[in-house]
Amino acid sequence: MQELAVRPEQEQEPKQTQTQAQTQAQTQEPEPQPDFTSETYKDAYSRINAIVIEGEREAHNNYLAMGELLPDHKAKLADLAKMEKRHEKGFTRCGKNLSVTADMDFAREYFSQLHGNFQNAYKEGKLVTCFLIQSLIIEAFAIAAYQIYIPVADPFARKITEGVVQDEFKHLNFGEQWLKENFEASKAELEEANKQNLPLIWKMLNQVTEDARVLGMEKEELIEEFMDKYGEALSNIGFSGPELMKMSAAGVS
Ligand SMILES: [Fe+2]
Numbered sequence: 082m083q084e085l086a087v088r089p090e091q092e093q094e095p096k097q098t099q100t101q102a103q104t105q106a107q108t109q110e111p112e113p114q115p116d117f118t119s120e121t122y123k124d125a126y127s128r129i130n131a132i133v134i135e136g137e138r139e140a141h142n143n144y145l146a147m148g149e150l151l152p153d154h155k156a157k158l159a160d161l162a163k164m165e166k167r168h169e170k171g172f173t174r175c176g177k178n179l180s181v182t183a184d185m186d187f188a189r190e191y192f193s194q195l196h197g198n199f200q201n202a203y204k205e206g207k208l209v210t211c212f213l214i215q216s217l218i219i220e221a222f223a224i225a226a227y228q229i230y231i232p233v234a235d236p237f238a239r240k241i242t243e244g245v246v247q248d249e250f251k252h253l254n255f256g257e258q259w260l261k262e263n264f265e266a267s268k269a270e271l272e273e274a275n276k277q278n279l280p281l282i283w284k285m286l287n288q289v290t291e292d293a294r295v296l297g298m299e300k301e302e303l304i305e306e307f308m309d310k311y312g313e314a315l316s317n318i319g320f321s322g323p324e325l326m327k328m329s330a331a332g333v334s
């Protein structure tokens with residue numbers, strides 16, 4: 082009789098654990114995937130895909146331009162440019178795979194201000210500003226967007242994006258390293274360039290909030306991820322905590 086009284090308790094324990102595990106698995110289960118074939122999805126994808134393609138093109142051209150300003154690193158920067166060209170081709174295939182025509186006019190307009198700022202800096206020989214725009218802002222923006230996109234991407238695009246994001250981390254690191262080595266001489270220009278360019282990122286994020294949401298990407302997550310990567314880079318370069326706070330705030334105002 083005693084044995085019988087004990088047994089149910091012993092049996093109950095693994096049952097409870099199982100239920101907890103099941104509940105946990107349910108809460109950790111990923112969001113349902115979007116319908117990649119719906120017209121709504123494809124319409125939003127035509128703009129987001131175009132932005133990504135244009136961003137990679139911009140990155141390719143920017144690294145070649147930076148190579149002109151930094152002859153010592155010209156070969157390395159040409160390598161980075163080559164990687165960006167590969168990314169552009171990969172993302173072009175992603176659009177084709179979903180039978181989507183990328184809206185390149187929209188994307189060129191989308192990047193026009195950031196593009197203009199980079200071009201002005203390049204013409205004035207302001208290499209540090211070029212580094213901030215391309216190596217920190219554009220790379221951190223790309224990493225944030227790609228990382229948020231990967232879990233909700235179609236299988237074809239997911240595989241491509243996973244490969245690309247590894248490269249973008251290398252690009253961010255390259256910029257970080259150079260700016261760290263030249264921190265004292267670059268500091269003032271970095272602060273000014275941050276003030277000029279960070280607000281553009283908020284504007285650009287606001288412009289695509291709806292399209293990103295259709296693809297399963299939330300603006301708040303994108304902002305958080307971007308600030309995380311951008312702030313970390315600035316900190317690695319040598320900015321202090323209070324300086325970082327000031328620079329983030331300058332971007333918002
Ligand atoms: Fe890229």
Ligand SMILES: [Fe+2]
Nearest residue numbers: 140220249252
């Ligand atoms: Fe890159």
